[in-house]
Amino acid sequence: MEERKWEDMSTDCLANIFGRLDIESRLLHIPAVCKHWYRAVQNPLCWEKLDFRAIDSESKLSQLMKIVANHSERCAISHVLVHFCTTKDLIQLSEACPALKTLELHTFLDCVPLNVVVPSFKGRWKNLEFISIDDSGDSIVELIELVCIHSTSFTGLRIGGGDIYDYAAYKIVSLLPKLKYLAINHAILEKKNLLLILQGCRELVFLDVRNCIGFQEDDEEILKLSSVIKSFRCDGSKAQDPTCNDDYNYCLDFEVQDYDDYDFDYHY
16 A cells, blocks of 8 residues: 555645644744645635643743634634733734634733723624633623523533632623533532522523532422423532531632543534
8 A cells, every 4th residue: 555645635634633723833833844734834724723721921822823714714713822821912902803703711800891892892703602601700791791692593601719709600691691611610609599590591502510619410490490401411500508618718729720521522
């Protein structure tokens, strides 16, 4: 059998392979190998999915976002941003990547009043379907108001860690009533707020509230309301012990690597 050579591989196929590598490899190393590989990394297909988690400074992130935006030719559909993502970064991202479908953040740091930036998001990210954030509270409310409500395609939300307090739960229900996929893990989620979500988001087909603090996993009222959801999981969740601060710290100290078995059944 004749041995196949890398140089015989189509540009689109190489772009698909290189698109799975880290951003700096795509920018610095791959183009230097040969002309064929250089042409492959110029293909917008190579820049559809971008992961900035390895970037260790805010200035470097801003610079790289501008570079890869040019390479992607406004075709990027998936971004993973580092923990210091700000409103300014999201505005820049919305301008450079209007076709975005999925967005993953560690922590969203708002630095501009919403009444100033919300108008600039109207009409953008119409294809946005899924957001994942590993910090809740004000951050998730601001993201919903800033980004999610302007997309007619938005159906999936994942929250890891933090406190899903009364107002946050209310905003999820009032602004995202057609949500289909929701995961809240390792967070403080009181029973009343989970019930509010169950009663308000009637189109849910997937709900994962594992390892939360604020309700018992065998609560009969919760299990009855969730019985209409195709896929529901709440194992590991427990009521909060008011005499113990460890429960609260356990939720606030959540990191992505703490939950490697996460299996959010979403099509991305």
